[in-house]
């Protein structure tokens with residue numbers, strides 16, 4: 070049965086355009102939106118569409134510095150300008166006229182979702198263009214300017230007095246900006262499962278990065294070796310996540326469900342399929358239901374740079390969360406739209422063909438490497454509260 074859910078969308082989201090040849094271009098957003106649309110999801114009675122307002126200065130300042138906010142505003146009106154010490158004007162984060170306005174609309178989207186959930190309008194909400202997890206308080210990086218997730222968590226703490234938020238990030242890149250924002254703080258349990266930083270941006274997110282001071286044990290980084298496939302991912306997920314979740318008992322959950330772990334993504338090197346994302350959606354919803362959050366789950370789209378796979382991954386993730394059945398075939402209208410508008414050959418089926426791990430090159434090595442990463446993580450967490458509590462729960 071479909072759970073009541075919110076879908077956050079603004080036609081102005083496409084103004085967040087880092088360039089037509091930049092991986093973060095509107096195609097990777099419009100193609101997924103059209104898939105949801107073609108399936109009639111946006112008209113379903115159990116889905117409410119919410120249009121966000123841009124985040125205000127004071128909301129942005131819950132996380133970002135005044136200096137960064139000022140620079141974002143000033144440079145948006147200054148074509149050709151840059152401030153590389155703030156990350157603005159780099160190849161990854163170019164300066165463009167709608168930079169400030171479109172970024173604050175994205176932050177507004179996550180805030181809208183959080184408010185709607187918190188006020189009881191819907192149980193779950195999905196902000197398609199959200200999860201810009203690399204942005205730091207004083208610096209843009211990795212296609213991210215304002216960190217909608219960090220802003221929203223600060224907002225939930227301030228406005229609703231929420232004491233325990235669980236942030237889980239399954240984007241192929243480590244959720245460095247978000248985890249850093251709460252690195253010394255146990256009011257957020259930040260969990261990131263990602264391709265090992267040995268092979269991919271941002272170069273941090275190793276298993277020994279577990280937080281500092283009060284936050285020790287409340288940052289969890291689980292690197293994955295290139296090539297990691299669905300079942301191996303699930304094995305690792307089940308070994309650590311439910312346990313931490315139960316022990317922390319969050320009051321609100323945010324899932325950054327980046328689609329760039331998909332095997333057809335152009336930046337990541339994992340071998341994940343849509344089946345995994347449907348599974349993750351289902352598990353996120355179950356785990357969120359069975360804790361103090363009582364189902365309060367905000368999904369943020371995150372990365373993903375092959376429009377066809379982003380569309381199907383996000384659809385599978387949302388279907389997993391809401392219990393929506395996934396049709397076998399992609400809508401003809403959507404396939405034609407992708408071809409006509411963008412020259413993209415979209416997949417005829419929504420789900421991928423399952424991939425046989427034995428056909429993945431070096432599959433034995435991949436499994437061994439992941440086991441090693443996991444052992445390091447467990448060793449690091451051995452003396453920490455969340456992990457110890459977690460082992461106690463398992464013993465019961």
Ligand SMILES: [Zn+2]
Nearest residue numbers: 240242329372
């Ligand atoms: Zn990513």
